[in-house]
Amino acid sequence: MQHTFSRRRLLAGATALSLGAGIVSSVHRPRSVSAGSGLNVIATTGQVADAVRGIAGDLVSVAAIMGPGVDPHTYTPSQGDIERLSNADAILYSGLELEGRFDEVFESLESEKTIVAVAESIPPEQLVASPQYPDQFDPHVWFDPAIWDFAIAAAAAALVEADPDNAATYEANATIYRDQVRAFDAYATQVLGTVAPERRVLVTAHDAFNYFGRRYGFEVVGIQGISTETEAGVNDLQMVAQLIADRQIPAIFVESSVSGSTIEAVQAAVRDRGFEVVIGGQLYSDAMGDEGTPEGTYVGMFTANVNTIATSLGGSLTPATPLPATPAVATPLS
Ligand code: ZN
Numbered sequence: 001m002q003h004t005f006s007r008r009r010l011l012a013g014a015t016a017l018s019l020g021a022g023i024v025s026s027v028h029r030p031r032s033v034s035a036g037s038g039l040n041v042i043a044t045t046g047q048v049a050d051a052v053r054g055i056a057g058d059l060v061s062v063a064a065i066m067g068p069g070v071d072p073h074t075y076t077p078s079q080g081d082i083e084r085l086s087n088a089d090a091i092l093y094s095g096l097e098l099e100g101r102f103d104e105v106f107e108s109l110e111s112e113k114t115i116v117a118v119a120e121s122i123p124p125e126q127l128v129a130s131p132q133y134p135d136q137f138d139p140h141v142w143f144d145p146a147i148w149d150f151a152i153a154a155a156a157a158a159l160v161e162a163d164p165d166n167a168a169t170y171e172a173n174a175t176i177y178r179d180q181v182r183a184f185d186a187y188a189t190q191v192l193g194t195v196a197p198e199r200r201v202l203v204t205a206h207d208a209f210n211y212f213g214r215r216y217g218f219e220v221v222g223i224q225g226i227s228t229e230t231e232a233g234v235n236d237l238q239m240v241a242q243l244i245a246d247r248q249i250p251a252i253f254v255e256s257s258v259s260g261s262t263i264e265a266v267q268a269a270v271r272d273r274g275f276e277v278v279i280g281g282q283l284y285s286d287a288m289g290d291e292g293t294p295e296g297t298y299v300g301m302f303t304a305n306v307n308t309i310a311t312s313l314g315g316s317l318t319p320a321t322p323l324p325a326t327p328a329v330a331t332p333l334s
Pocket residue numbers: 073140206207208226227228285286
């Protein structure tokens with residue numbers, strides 16, 4: 001599979017929105033807009049849909065194709081999905097080959113509507129290469145809020161382009177949403193910083209946490225590789241089990257969108273080596289939690305991950321500095 005950077009139109013997320021351009025007052029008041037824009041936006045993943053919701057509020061109807069527990073690497077759009085995509089005014093997806101099976105439908109629609117890969121607005125030098133596919137980048141960029149910020153800005157720019165009449169509202173909301181993500185990032189840094197340095201090892205089924213590891217100083221061991229389409233080899237599994245036993249890592253993690261069998265096999269292999277590792281809980285990797293729950297939002301699911309990782313590895317949820325209010329659910333202007 002080839003890179004798609006040049007194939008689809010990308011928006012320069014970083015420059016499209018000028019932060020702090022004097023649009024937003026510190027008081028978060030609803031704007032008097034008589035009705036929604038009528039814009040119908042379809043996002044692929046929950047993370048992208050959450051950004052659109054935060055930026056657009058009630059102005060836009062937004063739906064995610066992939067709900068809780070769905071694996072974007074292997075998800076093939078159904079006939080119904082293709083109809084929804086065809087009927088949308090704009091399509092926002094994550095990109096960097098995350099939703100590899102959507103390529104064909106996006107190509108067939110790209111001349112008709114705004115289609116934006118929000119993560120492909122991140123400067124390449126801030127991306128991590130895929131260990132499996134040397135000509136590709138690791139697509140799990142939402143786990144570094146500092147670079148996901150570019151994706152949020154790109155989503156805002158896409159909405160502004162599709163509906164320029166409401167540009168000021170989208171830009172104001174985007175600033176609020178980006179601030180919430182920054183506040184979360186500060187929270188995560190504090191809480192994860194309470195894990196002892198020798199325990200900052202995150203073992204998961206697939207390699208979704210490389211950006212997380214880079215951002216928060218964790219060594220990351222994914223057994224299955226970047227995409228769930230690659231199978232875990234027996235050797236990989238035994239090597240990971242040996243590492244866990246040697247370093248006495250207390251917990252490993254299952255993911256909501258990946259079968260738990262690989263992690264359970266690792267746990268058994270660690271036990272064969274005379275060490276007990278617990279399954280520290282379920283992390284949200286590529287899919288978010290149920291809609292209407294805190295984990296159904298970007299900040300909420302990420303907060304749940306941070307809390308699960310920190311407590312399972314011996315950290316604390318009560319760092320010295322007061323924490324921002326969590327989970328920060330966007331209450332956008334509309
Ligand atoms: Zn993944």
